[in-house]
Amino acid sequence: MTRRYHFGAVLSAIVLLCCGALILGQKVNAAGEGSITGTVKLDGPAPHMRGIDMSKDPYCVKQHASNPAHLETWVVGSGGGVADTVLYLDGWSGAAQTETSVPVFDQKDCMYTPHVLALDTNQEFKVVTSDQTAHNIHPLPNPMINVGWNQSQPPGAPPVTKAWKNPEVIPVQCNIHPWMHGWFVVVKGPYAVSDDSGHYTINNVPPGSYTVKAWHEPDEAQTQKVTVAAGGSATADFTLKAK
C-alpha cells in the first residue's frame, strides 16, 4: 500500500480530458436485483491540480496546445462532486464474475482515458492507443497478487486485451511519458465509478446488506453499510478529504 501511495503522490499528473460515461455497461439483468446509488463529494475546496510539462515529446505538446494538461488526482465538479472514485461491495461473496463487458483503456493525447478503470476480476479490458507517438503500457501490480507485463504501443498498435485475476489497485504507467499515470482498480463483484458530478450507481446488486467501499487515489478508502431491498435502491453518499 505504501508503494501505491508513492506512485499516486508523485507520479500521477493527468489532465481531465473527456467525461464520458464512466459507469461501464452495466445493466439490470435479473429480477429482484437492486442498486446502490449516491454521490461522492469533496470536503473543502478542490486542490489545485498542477499543469504537466510535456516538452519531452513535441507530439504531446501539440495535442494540448489549446487544452493545457494538468494532474488528474482530484477531478472535482461544480457541486463538489468527485470523479474517478471506485465504489464497490466490500467482501462480495456473490457470483465469481458479474461484469462481462470489455472496457477500453485509451492512450489519448499522452494521457490515459479513463484515468481510473474499474474492473471485475477476470474481466477483459482492451488497451488501445489513439496517439501518433509511441507509448508503453506498463501496469505495476504486486507480483504476489497479479502478474504484471509491459507492452509497447507504437502508433497504430493493435489493441492489447488483458484481464486481472485478483482484486488489487494497480497503478499503470508509461515509461516513455513519465507523467502518464492511471489506475486499474480490480474488485470482486459489482462496481461503479463516480462521474464528473460525483454521482454513481452500482447495478446488479442482489437484495441484502452490504458494505460499500469508496476508493479514491492515492489510497483513500471509506466504507458505509447499506441494505438493498429486492428491486430497490439504497443510497450511500461519501465525503472525501483531499490529502
Add this chain to the structure above:
Amino acid sequence: MRTGLRKWSLLLGAAAFFALPLTSWAQLSTADIASRDNMEAHIGNLTGHVNARSTYDYKRYCVSCHGDLGDGNGEVAQWLDPPMWPKPRDFQMGVFKCRSTLTGSLPTDEDLFDTIARGLDRSAMPQWSQFTKQQRADLVAYVKHFSPRFVTEKPGTPITIPPEPEVTPERIKAGREVFARVQCWKCHGVQGMANGPSASTLTDDLGRPIAPFNFTEGSRPKCGDTDRDIYKIFMTGLDGTPMPSFADNIKPDEAWDLVFYLRTFMQGASKAKELAKTMDLKPVNPNP
C-alpha cells in the same frame, strides 16, 4: 523547456527517494519458502534440485546480494545504487528480465540457467560460468523455490524465432524503418546512445532509476549478445524494467531487420556493420 525538464527530473528524483526504502514487494517467511523445497528445474536431460549442493552454493556465491530469503536484500544490496549498480533481483517476485517467453510470463528453466552463466552486464551480477552444468541446474531450482509463482504458474512458451536470414542493405534499411516506427529512439536515442528524450526519467517497477542500453559503448546487451539474444530482448521485453515487449508490433521477419540495424550501432565485427559502411545510413528523424 529546460526548466520543465528539470522539474520533472526533480519529481522523479523524489519518486526515487521515496521508493528506495522499499526494496521488495512482500516478504515471504522462511517456512513459506521451505515449503517449496521440492522445486525442480529441467534443463535438457539435467534435473536441478533444491539440495545440499545448491543450498551451499547459494550461500557461498549468491547470498551477499540476493539475501537468505532471496528477496534481494543481501548485506551489500544497500550499497548498490541504481542506475549505475542495479539492485539485486528479488526472487520472491518471480519477475525476470531475461526470458525467451512473452512479457508477464515466467521464464523457462533454460532462461535462468543461461542467465546464471551469462551474468548481467552493467550490474553486480557476475558470470557464474565456472559452475558445472549440474550446479547451475540445481541453482535454478533454488532460485525458483523462492517464488510461489513457480508453483502456481507454468513458464511461458518460448517465442518462435525464425532462422536468421542473410544480412542485406535492404534489410538494414527496413530495420531502420522499424526502429523509427516503434520509436526505440524515445529511450535509446536515434544513434543508440541511450540519450533519447525519455532516457533520463526511466524507473524500474519499484521506482528506482534505470538507464536504457547504450548500443555504442561496446557493452553486451543485458540478456546476451548473439543476434538471437537481441531478437529475444525486444520481442519479449525485460520485465521489471521500462523495456516493453514489441511482440505485438514487430513481425518476426521485421525483427531480424531490426537486429541488423541495431548491429550497425554496436561495436564488434558484424556483417551488418560492414554493410552499413557502404550505405548512407542516417539516424532516424525523431520529429518527422
Add this chain to the structure above:
Amino acid sequence: MHVLSRSSLRKVVRSAISLVSFTLLLAPFVLISAKPAKAIPAFARKYGLRCSACHETWPILNNFGLKFRDNGYQIMNDRDAPIWQNPSYWPATFRMTPIWHRFSNLQAVDTYTGASTANPYGTQAVERITSSGVDLSGLDFHTGGTLYKNISFYLLPSSDPTGAFHFETVMTRFDNILGSSWLNIKVGRFELNNLLSEKRAVGLTADGGIYQTYHFIPVGDGNIFGQMGDNQLGIEYVGHSYNDRTRVSAALLDSNDGNVNLTLGANSYSGFFTFDQAVDAGKWDVQRLGAYAFVGQAATYYKTSGGVPIAGSGVGNKGFSRIGVTTQFYFGPHFDVNFVTQHGEDNAWFGQGYGNAVATDGDGGVTCTGPTATTPGCPPNNTPGTTLSALARAPSWNGYTIEARYVYSPTLIFLGRYEAERMQQQATIGTPQNIGNINLWDFIARWNPFMSNRAGMALQAEYTVMHQVGTGPTVGLTTANLNDNEILLGTDFDF
C-alpha cells in the same frame, strides 16, 4: 661464523629461507612476509561479493576466483573500471598475522665440558632447541585492481616485522587484447602461473608455509634460479577460454630470481609454460588437469675485479629444467585434492655449486666480498680454465606435493599436506642417494569467525614436521638429518 655456516648450508637446501631468518633463528615469520597471500577484501568490497565467492577459503582461489584473476581482476560485467566505483573506493588492503608459535629444531650446541684454552666452548653435541612465544609477522600492503577496462595492476610492498619493505609483486596486466580472452599480457614481477599457488598457501609456519616442491634444490647446488615458488621478473602471456576451462601461459623470465637491477646474468633467460584444462564432471564438480615446464639458463661465470665477482656480468649459461603435472580434483563442494609433481634437472655445473656467485638477496646465498677462492662460504666461480671433476654429474630429482582440503564451509577448513622430494641422481658420484630428500607433513585447521566483503579474520592452528636427510647440524664429521617441527596458533587479519 657458526650462524653463517649454518645458513650457508641450509641456503642450498631450502633457498627460499632468507639469511635474515637464520640470523634470527627463531624467526620463521620472515618467511611469512616473504610469501604473502593475495586475499583482497578490496575486491570483495568492490563487487559486493563475499570472500567465499572467489576463495575456497581465503587465500585459496576457487574456480570463480581463478577466472576473476585470469580476466585481469575483472568480473567482466562492464563495471570493472574504477570509473564506476564510488570515488572513495581505493583498492587497497592490509594483511597482518599476529601468532603464537613454537619452533623446534636440532642444533649443534657447545657443551663447555672440560673447557680449555684450546677449546673454550667444549665439544659440540646435537641438541633439540625449542622456543615459543607470541610473535608478529610482517605486514602486507596489497593494492591491485583495474586502472581502466582491461588494464590492471598489482602492487605488493611487503614488510618484515622490523618494517623493512621489499616489493613482492609489481606488475601490470593488459587483458582481453583485441577482445579475445586468449590474449593477455602481464609485465613486471609476479607469481608464476602455478595452479597450486604458493602465495595462496594457507600454511603460516616456516616449513609448511612454502611448497618444498617449488623450491627444492639439491644439496650444494648453485643454481639460483629454478625457483618456481618465487616471484619472477618477466613478461607473461596468458590465454584462457571465455569460461576459463582451458588455460595456457608462457612466460619469458629474467634468470634473476626476481632480483631487480639485473644483478645476475647479462643474457640469461628462462621460460615457464603451463597448460591446464578443466572438465565438467557432473556432480563431482569441475576437475582440472595441467602440466608445466620450466626451462632456462642461468649464468655460472662472473667476471671478477680483484677476484670479486662483478654483478651483472654473468655469462657461461647452463641449463636447467623443471617439469611436472598438476591436478585439482574436487569431490563435491567439501573435499578437494591437489597434486603437483616435479621432475627437476640441473646442469652439472650447478650441481657443483656454480651459479650464484653474486647473489645478493636472501634467496641465493652469500655476497662474495673477497676473491671467490678465498672467501668462506662464497660459491665457486666458473672462471676460465675451470673444469668439472670427473665425478660431477647433472643432478636430478623428483618431487611430489599432495594437498587435501576438507572445506566444511567457507569459514572452516581443514588441510593436510604431504610433500616428498627424492633425489634421482646426486651431483657427485659417491654422494649417498638419499642426501637432500625431504618429507614434510603439514596439518592446518583454519576458522574464520567472520568473513564478510569488508574484512576477514582467521584463527589458525597448524602443525608442521619436516625431515631432510643430511642437512642438520654437523658435529665433527657427522651431519645429522634436519628434523624440525612447529606448532602455530595464529590470527590472520585481512581488511
